[in-house]
Amino acid sequence: MLDAVAAALDRLGVSGARLGVAVSGGADSVFLLHALREVHRGPLVVLHVNHGLRGAASDEDEAFVRRLAGELPCAVVRAGPVEGNLEQFCRRTRLRWFTEWRAVGLVDWVATGHTASDQAETVLLRLLRGTGPTGLRGVLERTKSGLIRPLLGVSREAVREYLARQGLAWREDASNEDPRFLRNRVRREVLPLLRELSPAVEGHLVRLAGIAGLEEQYWREQIMPGGPVREVKSLREMHPALRRRVLREWIASVKGDLRRVEEQHIGQLERLVMGARGAGSVTLPGVVATRSFGAVRMACPEAADSRYTKEIVLELDEDRLQGDLRVRTWQPGDRFQPAGRSEPILLKRLFQVARIPLWERENWPIVTDGVSIVWSNRFGVSESFLPTGDTRNILRFVARISGLDESIPSPSTSCILRKQ
DSSP states (O other), X not given: OHHHHHHHHHHHTOTTSOEEEEOOSSHHHHHHXXXXXXXXXXXXXXXXXXXXXXXXXXXXXXXXXXXXXXXSOEEEEEOXXXXXXXXXXXXXXXXXXXXXXXXXXXXXXXXXXXXXXXXXXXXXXXXXXXXXXXXXXXXOSBOTTSEEOTTTTSOHHHHHHHHHHHTOOOOOOGGGGOTTSHHHHIIIIXXXXXXXXXXXXXXXXXXXXXXXXXXXXXXXXXXXXXOSEEEHHHHHTSOHHHHHHHHHHHHHHHHSSOTTOOHHHHHHHHHHHHSSSSOEEEEXXXXXXXXXXXXXXXXXXXXXXXXXXXXXXXXXXXXXXXXOOEEEEOOTTOEEOOTTOSSOEEHHHHHHHTXXXXXXXXXXXXXXXSSSEEEETTTEEOGGGOOOTTOOOEEEEEXXXXXXXXXXXXEEEEEEEEEO
């Protein structure tokens, strides 16, 4: 048992590192702390989150962990009121706190007590909820957020047998028996039934997770990162297995992670790409995908504030203007007369001819005199307002347009008017 933990630390490359040890007081975390004390060559810090969900029992868990820490540094945080899903809230609270400890440099990694039994339960849970090949990896032995799980090669039963032999106590959390939580029902009802059919089922599920993890690593090395806009044609030409992985990695590259992204969302995005209609959009967790003119653009609803300033300088026949000049974004029904054209045409039609995708039209800037469009982004000054040889008064118009993205300007502007 201890040799397995030592081998895991070597495999993870954390031997000698400063480790935070997440200790709830349960058997798995008690064994984790005991094992790390025995085999780890670097400093340890005990980390405990008191969620306060079980009243006095939660406080007793905290006191137990403090005694268990002994001479080791022990940090405790008390979680605030629960918001939303209980399990998700508690998990996010722990992860946020562990991340803060790493961010300030007090620990290099945080070790958690997930066992092979937890891994088997996770694979089953994801199957029940509808996962794809990526989800079959279960929990990872090491994560980008700085978590390590040295006990994934050890079963929960083996942990309890070891603790009993060593005379080491632990705390039992009554919420682990609550049938309202799906994981508890999988642990207490589903896995025992599966063991009757196949006694080695837990090991099979753990092995499946390992194989899926290796394959996922291979695929990630094969898929090149791309930008926010991709051509529909190239995506359609891919084998479906490759295409779905590319779509998944595309979401991750734009969103920054794959939290809450499930197989059904990958399917929605794939249908957008493969559909016969040339335009449309789907809203996925944290991103919106929009298809237009043979391309699909992926973007976060709340774009990063990377501001720019675009200056336009116009020289117009002042005598043709019917009112004050204003800058605004285009609206459906707007008509514009490009230079050289004898009559106005719907701006929407010009967008279609110029194959301007939907995401670039959203905040398309135009200049009006209150009656007609004087200037349009990309299409220039209207034929009706271009100076000619008969023009007596030329108005020089300078507009500074500020926005978040140069391809999607906003109507927030400052305008300077002066005659030439």
